[in-house]
Amino acid sequence: MFFPAVIISLSACTGKLDIKPDQSLNVPETVADFQALLDNAEIVNAFIPSYGEAGADNYYITDTRYNGLSANNERNTYIWAKDLFPVNDIAADWYYGYVRVNYCNLVLEGLEHITTGIGTTAYNNVKGAALFSRALSFYTLAGEFCKPYDSATAATDPGIPLRMKSDVQIIYQRASVKATYEQVLADLAAASELLPDITTFKTRPSKAAAYGLLARIHLDLRNYREAKNYANLSLAIYHSLLDYNTLDTASSLPFDMFNDDVLFFAGLTPTSLLRMSSSIVDSVLYGQYQNNDLRKSLFFRDGMGNTKLFKGTYTGNPLYHFGGIAVDEMYITRAECYARLEEPVHAMEDLNTLLRTRWKSGSYKDMIAKDADDALKKVLTERRKELLFRGLRWIDLRRLNKDARFAKTLTRIIKGSIYQLPPNDARYVYPIPADEIIHSGIEQNAR
Template identity: 40%
Template sequence: MSKSSILKNITIGLFSVIALSIQYSCEKFLDEKSDKKIATPSSLEDLSLMLDNYSMLNVRNPSVGEISSDNFYVTDNDLQSANERERSYYLWEKYDLTAGDWNGPYNNILHANVILENVEKFKNENIVLASTIRGKALFLRAFNHYSLSQLYAPPFDQNNADSDLGIPIRTTSDHDVKPFRASNLESYNAIINDVLGALPLLPSSPDQKHHASKPAAFGLLARIYLSMGFYDKAGVYADSCLQFYSTLIDYNTINANASIPFPQRNEEVIYEARTSSPSLLTRARAKVDTVLLSQYDDYDLRKSIFFLSNANGSKAFKGSYTGLSTSSMFVGIATDEMYLIRAECFARNGKILEAMADLNHLMLNRWNNDNPFVPFTASGQVEALEIILTERRKELLFRGLRWSDLRRLNMEDAARITLTRIINNEEYKLLPNSSRYVLQIPRESIEFSGIEQNP
C-alpha cells in the first residue's frame, strides 16, 4: 500500500466528510510519527506504534449517553450556556447536526482495520508479535463497535434482533465501500466474534493498560452479554476476567480530601479508555442527583471520596478513574464492574449466597474500617437484585454505563424507570423504551451513505 493510500485511509472519514478537527488530529499524528514510518506501515514495529496512539484510540469514546442519563442535573443557566448539542441530548431531543460521538469510534475502527489489513504482510518478522497486534486490533474494533451500538441501535431484544436495525459494521479501511446497517443480531454477532477472535491472541496481562489483554477481552464480553440480557454468559465471562485479574482498591488507603483521589491506571483498571470532556459534565456544572446521593451510608467511603461539595450545598463528582480533574469519564474496564456483573448474574440465576459474597467482597473494600461493615443479606432473588443494582449505580456512576443499564432494565416490567428534567419550570420526561433511547445518526452520514435514519 502506498504512502498516499495509507494517509488517505487514515484521514478520510468513514461515511461522511469527517469534521476538520478530526482530520487535523489524524494528519497531525501522521506528521509527528513520520520518522517512524507510521504513514506507510512497513514493519510490525510501525503497526505497534499505531496501537500506541493513545490520544486517538483511547480518549475519543462517546460521552453523550452520560449526558442523557440520570446521574446528574444542571441549573437553568448552566444548560442555557451549554452548546446546542449538549442541550439537546440533556433534554432528549432529536439532534443530528454534529458527529463527534459517531465519528470518533468509527475513526478508531478505521485505525484498527488498517492494522488488520497490514499485519499479515509482516507476520514472518515475529509470529508471536504479529498475533498480539492482530488481537489488540480486533479488540479495538469490537470495543468501538459496541460503544456505537449502545447509542445508535435499539436495545437488544431477542424477539426482534434479526429485524431491528443495528449499526454499520466496518471491516475494511476502504472508504469507497459504502456502509449499510446490519441487523441488531448481525451487529452484536460481529462484535462478539471480534472479541472471541482476539482472546487467544492477547497476553494474559496487559503490557500497558491502554492495550487489550485477555482479562480486558473477557471483561468486554461480560459487558456485551449483560447489555443483551444473556446473564448466564455475562456471568461466565465476568468470572473468567476475574480469574485473570481481581485486584480491588481498599478505599481506606485513599485520601478522601484529594481533588483527584485516584491515579491514572490505578490498580483496578484492566483496560484504560476515556471520553472527551463535555462541558455539561464539568464539576462546576454537573450536580450529582440528590436521590442517588441520599443512598450512600455515612460509613461508605465512596460518599467522601467520590464527591466534592459545591458552595450551594450540591455535590460534584471527583471520583473518576481517569486520574484527571476534567469532565472526561473513565469508560474502560475495571475489576469493580466485573464483581458487580458476576454478582448480578449470580442473583438472576438464583445463586443468592454467591451473589451476596461478591457484593460484600467489593463493599468491604469501600467501607470505613472505623465502623465494621455488616454484610448484605437477601431473602431471595428480587431482594438480591434490588441491592446489587443499587450498589452498581452507586459504584459505577459517571462511567458511561448508566445509559446502557437504563436501556436493558427498561425492558423488564419491574425495573422500568422514567427520567425527568425540570428546566425553566417546564417538565421534560424520557419514558421507558422511548425511541429517544436510540440517538439520531449524524445527518451528513445519512446524506453521504443513504443509510436509514433512526426514528
C-alpha cells in the same frame, strides 16, 4: 507498501473518511509499526461515546448552565430532543468511534501483508488489540445509535455500518442489530485467544479486559449465564480490588488513572454536560451513600449551596470521565448474574467482597439477601452507586427498562418546563448524524 499513508484526519461521516498523509511519518510495515499505531492513546483510548451518559439520570444542570452550553446538540441531548446533530455539526461519538475503527482496520490489513513475525507474541498482541478496539468501538456505537437488543426483532432492527475495510471509497449500509452484535462478539472471541493475560501498560487490552468486555456485553444482552462465565474468566486472571481506605478523601482527584482496579484504561468523550465542575449529582442518588461508605467522600465534593459534584473518576483528570473496564465492574456484574440465576448466596458474596474495600475498615457489615429477588435489588442499587459516570448508566437503563420492576421515567426541569423520557422510548436511540445520512443514504432512526 499496502497503503499510501497512515490515517491522520477523518471527516465526521463514515462514508467519506479522508486519509491525509503526513510526510514526517513512516508508512507502517512491521509489527512494531502497527503496535505504535495502536499506542496512539489520544485516539484509541479516548473518545469512548458519552452521549448516553449525558442523557442518563446521575446528574442535572442549572438553568444558567443550560443557557451557557455552547452547542445546540448538548442542549438538545440534555432534554432528549428529537433533533440533535444538524448538518455540519460534528457528532463526536460517531466521528471518533469510526476514526478508531479505521485505525484498527488499517492495522488488521497491514498485518496480512507482513512476512516476518507472524504468530509471535508481538504479532498476536497487536492483532488481538486491533480486534478488541474495533469490537469496543462497534459496541459503544451500537449502545447509542441502535435499539437495545431484542431477540425477537434483532435480525430486522437496523444496527450500525460495520466498516471492515479501510478503503474510504466503500459506503457501508447499516447491518442488522443481530449482525452488529455477532461481529462484536466474533472480534472479541478472536482477541481473547491472542491477547496476554495481563499487560504492563493498561492502555493496551489484555485477555482479562477482553473477558471483561464480553461479560459487559452479555449482561447487556441479558445472557446472564454467559456474562457470569466471562466475569469468572476475567476475575480468574485478575481479581485484586483497590482498597479505598488507602486513598486520601480530601484529595480533589483521589484516584490514579492506572489504579489497581483498572483492567483497561479509556476515557469518555469530553462534553460540557458532564463537566465535573458544574454537573450536579442527583440528590436522591447521593443520599443513598452511608457515612462510613468511603465513596461518599472519594466520589463527591461540595458544590454551590447544598449540591454535590462528582470527583471520583478513574482518569485522574478533571476534564473527562473513565470509560474503560475495571475489576469492580466484574464483581458487580457477576453478582447480578448470580442473583438472576437464583444463586443469591453467591451474589451477596461478590457484593460484600466489593463493598468491604469501599467502606471504612472494620465498619462494614455484610449484607444478607432473603431471596434472589432481594439480592438482585441490592446488587442493582450498588451497581449504580459504584459505576456512575463510566458510560454504563445509559445501557443499564435501556436493558433494565425491559423489566417492569426496574423501569424508570427520567425527568429534567429547565426554566420551569418539564421534559421526560419514559421507559423504552424511541429517544433511547440517538439519531444518526445528518451528514452521514446525506452522504451514505443509510436509514435514519425514528425519534
